[in-house]
Structures are given as C-alpha cells and as structure tokens.
Amino acid sequence: MVVLMGCSSKRDQPKGTQNFAPGQPWLDSDSLHINAHGGGILYSNNTYYWFGEHKSEHTSSAQVGVNCYSSTDLYNWKHEGVALPVSDSVGSEIEAGCVMERPKVIYNAKTQKFVLYFHLELIGKGYDAARVGIAVSDNAIGPYTYLYSLRPNAGMWPQNMTEEQKNSNVTLDDFSDWWTDDWMQAVDNGLFIRRDFEGGQMSRDMTLFVDDDGKAYHIYSSEENLTLHIAELSDDYLNYTGKYIRVAPGGHNEAPAVFKKDGTYFMITSGCTGWDPNAARMFTAESIWGPWEQHSNPCVGEDADLTFHSQSTYILPVTGKDDAFIFMADRWNPKKPIDATYIWLPIEFEDELPVLKWKNQWDLSEFAETK
Numbered sequence: 001m002v003v004l005m006g007c008s009s010k011r012d013q014p015k016g017t018q019n020f021a022p023g024q025p026w027l028d029s030d031s032l033h034i035n036a037h038g039g040g041i042l043y044s045n046n047t048y049y050w051f052g053e054h055k056s057e058h059t060s061s062a063q064v065g066v067n068c069y070s071s072t073d074l075y076n077w078k079h080e081g082v083a084l085p086v087s088d089s090v091g092s093e094i095e096a097g098c099v100m101e102r103p104k105v106i107y108n109a110k111t112q113k114f115v116l117y118f119h120l121e122l123i124g125k126g127y128d129a130a131r132v133g134i135a136v137s138d139n140a141i142g143p144y145t146y147l148y149s150l151r152p153n154a155g156m157w158p159q160n161m162t163e164e165q166k167n168s169n170v171t172l173d174d175f176s177d178w179w180t181d182d183w184m185q186a187v188d189n190g191l192f193i194r195r196d197f198e199g200g201q202m203s204r205d206m207t208l209f210v211d212d213d214g215k216a217y218h219i220y221s222s223e224e225n226l227t228l229h230i231a232e233l234s235d236d237y238l239n240y241t242g243k244y245i246r247v248a249p250g251g252h253n254e255a256p257a258v259f260k261k262d263g264t265y266f267m268i269t270s271g272c273t274g275w276d277p278n279a280a281r282m283f284t285a286e287s288i289w290g291p292w293e294q295h296s297n298p299c300v301g302e303d304a305d306l307t308f309h310s311q312s313t314y315i316l317p318v319t320g321k322d323d324a325f326i327f328m329a330d331r332w333n334p335k336k337p338i339d340a341t342y343i344w345l346p347i348e349f350e351d352e353l354p355v356l357k358w359k360n361q362w363d364l365s366e367f368a369e370t371k
Helices: 181-188 191-195
Strands: 037-044 047-053 065-071 078-085 099-108 113-121 131-137 145-150 206-210 216-222 227-233 240-247 254-261 264-270 281-285 293-295 311-317 325-331 341-346 348-350 353-357
Touching (some): 047 099, 078 099, 099 206, 113 206, 206 254, 216 254, 254 325, 281 353, 325 353
Parallel strands (some): 037 099
Antiparallel strands (some): 047 065, 099 113, 113 131, 131 145, 206 216, 254 264, 264 281, 281 293, 325 341
C-alpha cells in the first residue's frame, strides 16, 4: 500500500483550500492532519460534519474516541473536538483500548436527536464481540451520551431466509474444516444465522442510511464477515424493528457504503483482506429489501484492482449539486495509524452505473449545479 508518512505533525499549508488532493495529507484549520478515519458525513443546518475514528501513533484501538470536524465547503475543516470520548472507567464497554470503528451519525427529526452508531469491540476480546454501539446527542458536534451496545436482531429471522434454512439441523460441529464447498453451502443456507439467533447477529464494518421516507437502516458485515445485513431501525433510530435481510451470503464483503439515485439503491463494498486493499465490489437494487445484484468493480484505470490503495467508508451526496456523490475511502497505514490518508473521488455514471476514476486533484466544479 502506498503511504505518505508524517501526517500527524503540523505543516505549512495555505488557508482556504479549494480542491481535493486524494491520498495527500489533509490539514484542518489548526494545520493538523484530519484524524477522522472510517468516517461518515452528516449535513445539518448548512454545515457538513465529519465523524471518524481518532487514530493514534502506534495502535488502532480507541485511545481518544470519535472525532468531529465541521465544514461549509467540504474543502476546509475545523476540529470541533471529541464527539464521543472513550471512558476512563475500568469495565466500561468503551474504556480506552476498546475498538470503536466506522462511526456514522444521522439526525432523527421526530426526536430531534443526533444518533451515533459505531462498530464496537470490547477491550481484550479481539474481534469476538462484534457489537454495535449507540450514542445520542442534542447537538451535532456532541457531546454524545453512550447508551448501550448490542448484537442486532436477537431472536429474529431475516426476511429472505427460507423455512427450510431456518429449520436446518446443520451446525458448525458438523464440519472439521472451514472453507470447503460443503461448508460454504452451509453458510449460504444460514449456518451462522442459526448459531447466533438467540444472542443476536454479529455486527462489524458498518454504515447508516436514511431513505427518502425517513426510515433508517443499519448496514453491517455479519456472519463472521461473510454476509452483509441490512436492518431497519425503529422510529427513534435507537433500536431495530426486527426486519432485516441478508445480502450476498458467503460473499465476504465489508466496508459498505450506500447511496440512492433515481430510485435505485447502490452499495459499494470491499473484500476482506485486513488492512491490505483489494478490488471494490458494487451492488444495485430497486428496493432496499432487494434483491441485490452484484456488478463489476466500479474502479477503472491504474490500481483499480486495489481501489486506488484504499477501502470504502461512505458515499456523500453533495448538497446543491445534481446527482453529485463523493466516494469516501481510507488509505490505511497499520504501522502508524494516525498517518492514514483519505481518498475522496467524484462518482461518475456510465450506462447508469457508478464509475470511479483516479484524480490527483479535483474540485466540486466536476458536478453540475442544481437546476
């Protein structure tokens, strides 16, 4: 992976930046590299708020919490502080050293609350907890109050799982080896859904999506990162309705990013190769409930098979522009996590499908103004 080092220190950079430079150090208004990884954007009151993981020098575990930055033009960002800090209480689910990844914030118009979801792994448990953490605030920038964590949809079956799959007696104990053809067929038939049915489904890499009707959805990598789930949230966005589906069972997708254009839902994901980049995947559906159809890698050109050395995190609709969407991704640096950089690229459309092309530098004039 191509990595630019030393981004955590202060640098001289002209104020009033008016373009994007993918992969280059991106400085905030204090001339510090923006520290908001695995992030997402909330647009509220004519301002964009960027929430992301605070990465440290030598570890990707949470030592600080979820950072928040604000901008009115998407180029220049002010650090608003730590929206959700780690806890200094020993035994807290979010004590320093836990894993807090891919934070996303949405606004609930009914409750007038800002709601934060993130992938949570408990301290000392590796990646076995596979939970989602939920927090709320009265203000976009926080502070956010941590409520609880859970595994989604305990005791609930996916909408697109058959009665035969639900009633199957096949368990993990029936397999001495994973990754065989028989094992993969069992995964497709709901092996891990049944295993985790009572306690709730695993939830790792994730995003949130609010549809035109105000319904919100949690999209997350589940079933040992083998299958994506799309789960409907309750009206207050603080829990689940129990309605959810499986997408691409056994497909090994993570890092989902979702947007909607002209009535079609689009989702860009990555494969599962740890910190190493891989080729992006793309899915479309005419309903959030599917069926979801997989298409070829949306990236084209040099390094397309590595998603330009990055991994998706969010797709940002640009306010005031027609059909304007920005693909947001992270270029990870596991040896020095704080120095990870960002890949923001405009989404183009060819034959009504998204296409991503590398640009060393670009600006919002790529998009047409709203008519």
